[in-house]
Amino acid sequence: MRVLRLQARQLRRFDTVEIEPASGLNLILGGNGAGKTSLLEALHLMAYGRSFRGRVRDGLIRSGETALEVFVEWEDEPPTPDQQQDGARKLRRAGLRHTGSDWTGRLDGRDVTQLGDLCAALAVVTFEPGSHALITGSGEHRRRFLDWGLFHVEHGFLPAWRRYARAHKQRNALLKRRGGADELGAWEREMADAGDLVTRHREVYLASLQAHIQPLLREWAPALGAIELSYQPGWRRDATSLDDALLLARERDMAAGHTSVGPHRADWRVDFDSLPGREALSRGQAKLTALAAILGQGEHQAVQRRQWPVVALDDLASELDRAHQRRVLERLDDWKAQVLITGTDAPAGLGEAGRMAAVFHVEHGVPRRA
DSSP: OEEEEEEEEEETTEEEEEEOOOSSEEEEEOOTTSSHHHHHHHHHHHHHSSBTTBOTTTTTBOTTOSOEEEEEEEEEOOSSHHHHHTTOOEEEEEEEEEOSSOEEEEETTEEESOHHHHHTTSOEEEEOTTTTHHHHSOHHHHHHHHHHHHHHHOTTHHHHHHHHHHHHHHHHHHHHTTOOHHHHHHHHHHHHHHHHHHHHHHHHHHHHHHHHHHHHHHHHOGGGOOEEEEEEOSSOTTTOOHHHHHHHTHHHHHHHTSOOSSGGGOEEEEEETTSSOGGGOOHHHHHHHHHHHHHHHHHHHHHHHSSOOEEEETTHHHHSOHHHHHHHHHHHHHHTOOEEEEESSOOTTHHHHTOOOEEEEEETTEEEEO
């Protein structure tokens, strides 16, 4: 997957900004506050429906404006090896306008009614200064990580996820107005049916990720030893079914006004051979574990879809030491992914990795290619 053009309007400090990245490594350089990270935010917004620095309404829209707009044009590799050998590529375009509360979108010339459909079209994996929260933060980060990956590689997941989300919303509404047992029972059965599908997809996906994450961690943080990824479904599945768990929790949930069990409360964890738990990780080890998970997810998608997602690395030089920068860049070079890296200067390990890069300098709100 290769982004050909990225354009944003009314995004943070920018009135209008546009870049045309090269197919390989791209460096976006500039001083502090120049706006270089905002370019990655625009790309991330199209791929995830939100910035990695928060919600759209939390400062992403330029001061004094009512909405921001993002447009991305990219190439998709054909889905089969035969088509790839023929050199045929699919040109795709997507646009998103967001007010912070409402949005409109278009994909390949058609209106989009579900934000998930827009986000599932463009695949971007992002590592940024807050990415260690994937390992040390709340379960919401880890659920979002799993679900985003499944949107791109498992076509049956999105319908199941939407079924579950709808049933969950309906049950919560009934709990708040103290609905009857028959109504609650009907939505609990729907939650259970859809929730079991969501859970099975997540478990299979997480198990398959381990084979991609473990080799990266072995190379970058050998002291951590072997890892095991384990899924926690959001209820005590060893003791009861989800349908029964919802019934048993009904009285408690009615008092609280929300559903306390189910896949929306799921989580996953990384267990290390050489450490008692993730709480024992240093900040540097947590960053490397998160980076291995993010790039391992990208590699898994490359295997499943025969193309790498776009890789966005924000301020890589401040997140990794020189040796780890070099190792990461060497890996990315092997994978032939399109990469966008921001920083005040070029990563120290770039020359050692022997890789050439397209360089964009951001000055006075304008990115110019060197």
